[in-house]
Amino acid sequence: MKTFFAILLLITQQLFGQTTLDKIQSLNLEIVEGNLLKYFSNGADERADNLEKLLGNSISYFENSLEVKESFSIAVLDSNDWVKVTNIPYGLPFVSGPPYIVCFPSSNKNVLGQIIKSVIKNYNLSEDYSKSDEELIEIFISMIGFHELGHIYAKEYGINFPNKWTYEFAATYIAYLYLTDVFPVEADIWLSISEILEKEIKPNYTSLKDFENLYVRVGVENYAWYQVVFLLRVAEVEKEIGTGLLKKLLNTNLTSSDKYLSLDMLEDIHPEFLSWAEKYKLIEEIK
């Protein structure tokens, strides 16, 4: 979804010659420099602090683990400020740049927050994690922002992505690596909410082919379903080989066939990609 809107954004930038960072700077928001440079709307200081706690060490983490050095700032925006800087629906975190800035909503009252709220209410997550549903939703939305950040690192790391789904998969993989290592509880919350989303969402489309062809046009919920299914596989592989998959991907010239869309090559690198694809009907007739 965000790539599609990122393209829109790029067009807007070319038309008006203003980057998202320029636009955010022109809002005259409060700016605080800590581990990260933070811009935030009125009243969003606490959420900005929470995000800084989660993301502040990621720059040095990726420098050490992937040897990729990137810098970025964050913006936490209310809906009024949000619409002044982007056409992306309020609530869907996105990255713009370079210079990179990751934008988050300052409230859970948005399209993504509503979907999560409606699916987790019948589960006891808040008891399991001693956090309110609102806190859990905030964490989940933050994770989507980290996934966006994962795209920057995936690209800079040097892996070749022949299709959309492998690029989405790798972005989540990178975000999840950092979180499991540094914030295991938050990583677990991301996974638990995703397991619920997978159970509750009834997708119209399940094949990778449809994902490639339609992408964000599958609809917000169905798009979330695909991303969730990617995360479920990411978590399995991370448990088995940690950062190993990224290194293997770096040494493979990943290509895509019409039928398998890189799944057969991934199966060669690490087993069970095909059975995962079969489980979620990512390929209709796999055998």
Ligand SMILES: [Zn+2]
């Ligand atoms: Zn993405």
